[in-house]
Amino acid sequence: MLKIGLDAMGGDFAPEAAVKGAAMAVNETGEDSRIVLFGDEERIRAILAAENCNTDKIDIVNTTEVIEMGDHPAKAFQQKSDSSITVGFGYLAKGLIDGFASAGSTGAMMVGSMFAVKPIEGVIRPTISTVVPNAKGTPIVLLDVGLNVDCKPEVLCQYGLIGSIYAESVLKIDNPRVALLNIGEEETKGNAQAQAAYALMKAESEGGKFNFVGNVEASHVFSGKVADVIVCDGFVGNTILKMVEGLYQINKRLGVDNAFWASMNYENAGGTPVLGINAPVTIGHGKSTPLAIKNMVLSTERTIKSHITAKLQNAFKA
Amino acid sequence: MLKIGLDAMGGDFAPEAAVKGAAMAVNETGEDSRIVLFGDEERIRAILAAENCNTDKIDIVNTTEVIEMGDHPAKAFQQKSDSSITVGFGYLAKGLIDGFASAGSTGAMMVGSMFAVKPIEGVIRPTISTVVPNAKGTPIVLLDVGLNVDCKPEVLCQYGLIGSIYAESVLKIDNPRVALLNIGEEETKGNAQAQAAYALMKAESEGGKFNFVGNVEASHVFSGKVADVIVCDGFVGNTILKMVEGLYQINKRLGVDNAFWASMNYENAGGTPVLGINAPVTIGHGKSTPLAIKNMVLSTERTIKSHITAKLQNAFKA
Numbered sequence: 355m356l357k358i359g360l361d362a363m364g365g366d367f368a369p370e371a372a373v374k375g376a377a378m379a380v381n382e383t384g385e386d387s388r389i390v391l392f393g394d395e396e397r398i399r400a401i402l403a404a405e406n407c408n409t410d411k412i413d414i415v416n417t418t419e420v421i422e423m424g425d426h427p428a429k430a431f432q433q434k435s436d437s438s439i440t441v442g443f444g445y446l447a448k449g450l451i452d453g454f455a456s457a458g459s460t461g462a463m464m465v466g467s468m469f470a471v472k473p474i475e476g477v478i479r480p481t482i483s484t485v486v487p488n489a490k491g492t493p494i495v496l497l498d499v500g501l502n503v504d505c506k507p508e509v510l511c512q513y514g515l516i517g518s519i520y521a522e523s524v525l526k527i528d529n530p531r532v533a534l535l536n537i538g539e540e541e542t543k544g545n546a547q548a549q550a551a552y553a554l555m556k557a558e559s560e561g562g563k564f565n566f567v568g569n570v571e572a573s574h575v576f577s578g579k580v581a582d583v584i585v586c587d588g589f590v591g592n593t594i595l596k597m598v599e600g601l602y603q604i605n606k607r608l609g610v611d612n613a614f615w616a617s618m619n620y621e622n623a624g625g626t627p628v629l630g631i632n633a634p635v636t637i638g639h640g641k642s643t644p645l646a647i648k649n650m651v652l653s654t655e656r657t658i659k660s661h662i663t664a665k666l667q668n669a670f671k672a
Numbered sequence: 673m674l675k676i677g678l679d680a681m682g683g684d685f686a687p688e689a690a691v692k693g694a695a696m697a698v699n700e701t702g703e704d705s706r707i708v709l710f711g712d713e714e715r716i717r718a719i720l721a722a723e724n725c726n727t728d729k730i731d732i733v734n735t736t737e738v739i740e741m742g743d744h745p746a747k748a749f750q751q752k753s754d755s756s757i758t759v760g761f762g763y764l765a766k767g768l769i770d771g772f773a774s775a776g777s778t779g780a781m782m783v784g785s786m787f788a789v790k791p792i793e794g795v796i797r798p799t800i801s802t803v804v805p806n807a808k809g810t811p812i813v814l815l816d817v818g819l820n821v822d823c824k825p826e827v828l829c830q831y832g833l834i835g836s837i838y839a840e841s842v843l844k845i846d847n848p849r850v851a852l853l854n855i856g857e858e859e860t861k862g863n864a865q866a867q868a869a870y871a872l873m874k875a876e877s878e879g880g881k882f883n884f885v886g887n888v889e890a891s892h893v894f895s896g897k898v899a900d901v902i903v904c905d906g907f908v909g910n911t912i913l914k915m916v917e918g919l920y921q922i923n924k925r926l927g928v929d930n931a932f933w934a935s936m937n938y939e940n941a942g943g944t945p946v947l948g949i950n951a952p953v954t955i956g957h958g959k960s961t962p963l964a965i966k967n968m969v970l971s972t973e974r975t976i977k978s979h980i981t982a983k984l985q986n987a988f989k990a
Contacts, residue, residue, distance in 0.1 A: 537910040537911065545905075572915035573915065573917050573921070596855070598919075600892060603895075604895065612928070
């Protein structure tokens with residue numbers, strides 16, 4: 355039995371979009387999987403009924419509060435103790451669900467990740483990553499994409515290991531190529547942070563921790579030619595993500611229509627996994643549609659099945 | 673009389689591409705403009721003849737050496753004293769030409785900019801910028817794009833003023849909107865560098881130095897909706913440039929064909945101006961085609977005519 359927790363009240367179009375997404379996902383999850391919805395039970399049941407959803411594999415945990423986008427994340431997480439996010443994290447911390455996903459307050463999701471689930475021992479700073487598509491049609495893990503905007507080199511180096519384990523266990527990429535995003539290919543290129551991170555990553559790679567292939571320039575982020583895992587600080591990673599989102603929107607208006615750009619649609623991304631904490635957590639886009647929610651539920655299921663938490667705990671064991 | 677200096681020996685396809693580009697440009701430069709070519713006179717004359725180029729408005733300064741891409745920039749700049757770049761900067765420093773452009777060694781061009789032409793008094797760090805197109809069809813100045821990869825907030829703040837003066841005088845944008853690239857719109861967003869830069873830029877704006885409109889997220893770099901001048905450090909700016917170059921190449925292979933992506937072609941960019949030094953200098957892409965060289969010559973002419981050097985000297989006067 356595997357239980358995927360989903361915040362039914364999270365996102366701009368909740369609970370409708372979230373519950374509809376769950377109804378779509380339930381047809382595609384594994385036989386042993388159940389979806390556990392946290393939220394207003396009455397409203398959830400009404401939406402499920404309207405969708406003619408078979409609820410055999412759906413559980414509902416009734417909650418009476420919602421953390422709003424305008425709420426202070428840390429305060430709201432504590433004060434709204436019967437909110438869908440707070441209760442969801444309570445279930446996750448107790449092992450009553452195996453993973454938790456929400457398109458609600460990113461801040462509250464991070465508070466839950468850091469204080470209810472907690473960082474894995476040995477991980478300096480957990481990270482949020484994104485799986486970006488590329489021109490070869492394979493996935494690339496990009497991390498960090500916005501959580502740590504002032505990364506020490508040691509943190510970037512750990513992201514190499516975290517990304518490598520994610521790529522191998524969740525994305526099933528064999529011996530993933532890990533690269534450091536930099537402004538040149540040579541070892542001596544880059545700012546002080548990148549130069550120091552390069553040296554650390556090279557040493558870790560020589561110690562067999564992961565397969566470091568050196569620097570990757572941004573021209574190759576979407577080519578897939580150089581790397582399967584791309585490490586950068588959260589300021590740069592977030593900039594890359596937002597830039598491609600902006601170009602995606604421009605292309606859409608211009609009528610550009612091909613598989614590469616279609617794959618850039620955030621609805622397919624399956625949300626942003628929080629990595630380096632003691633349970634699978636996925637954060638979705640605030641404007642998530644039912645399709646985006648469905649993919650987030652399925653990617654959370656894949657993450658749970660990959661046993662990545664145990665693998666990370668093991669890798670960071672002193 | 674206005675004299676545009678061009679390194680005929682710079683770039684992967686020199687001297688052919690450079691001289692052909694000059695031959696194309698000479699038909700479009702102003703009546704009073706002359707192009708001064710630095711390089712192997714015999715080879716230059718042969719190419720001009722093959723192109724049936726009217727040489728009434730072309731001068732040639734014969735040089736016997738070339739700084740190669742593999743050369744150490746600072747050493748080569750001094751030791752190859754009869755190289756096209758070294759001689760060109762000598763002419764520029766003496767006022768024998770009004771601007772200098774090259775698609776040759778970027779390192780040597782920077783050595784010349786910093787030591788022959790020198791930074792403008794008061795400018796902490798000169799910058800290289802790029803004019804990027806946007807979906808509205810207007811130009812945007814992005815700076816820095818790779819020279820200063822570890823920028824202090826004071827340096828970023830100065831880039832706001834430099835970019836504003838460039839946008840106003842060269843691109844003829846009235847009261848240009850200057851924004852700081854950041855990962856959120858709010859004042860409190862970003863890394864330590866961006867937060868500190870925001871405060872400085874806001875103060876300068878209130879002092880009337882330039883029109884600071886706040887943060888711009890990377891999703892709007894190419895929308896043109898938020899800003900005419902976008903300030904970031906060289907690591908981030910270079911990443912943005914290379915990423916869009918990579919996407920341009922992917923789109924080309926996929927057959928995407930529209931005015932927006934066509935405008936991303938580096939050949940139209942007109943090279944990268946070095947700003948904050950005592951004369952107009954433009955650096956071209958190593959792989960510059962004749963078309964790219966032509967546009968670089970024309971953009972250098974525009975820069976000379978804008979009197980931006982005097983304007984910057986004036987703006988930074990204590």
